[in-house]
Amino acid sequence: MSLLQHLARFVLGAALITAGTGHLTFARKEFPAQVPKMLTDGPLYLDQDMIVLASGVAEIGLGTALVALPKARRTVGLIAAGFFAAVFPGNISQYLTGTDAFGLNSDRARFGRLLFQPMLIAWALWSTGAWPRR
Structure with a gap:
């Protein structure tokens, strides 16, 4: 692993x-924009605020593990990449519904956010050494 990683x-x-802290505090009112309606209005009928809170706790836990558990970094990297993939439908939903949040107030900005998610997945894998080596 390099210093850059x-x-x-x-x-x-x-x-x-x-x-994650934002989910629980200062940005709590913005995050519901990324909760897909299929989770709250569909057969699951999950509470939107509970999804925001739970994902915030998950982000805090993942972030802490990335920093504090260097020996488990590959496993944590895989879990973080899986988390980023799991929340991607929320970003797709925000784009498809045209919901404004986090300064994403145009289709172009929301589409750009979609392109950023795969970069987060790659970042999690590369920075932890979980990216497969050739």
């Missing part, structure tokens, strides 16, 4: 902790 892992961990 270690730094990238710490930055990703800090970003996840910050985002």
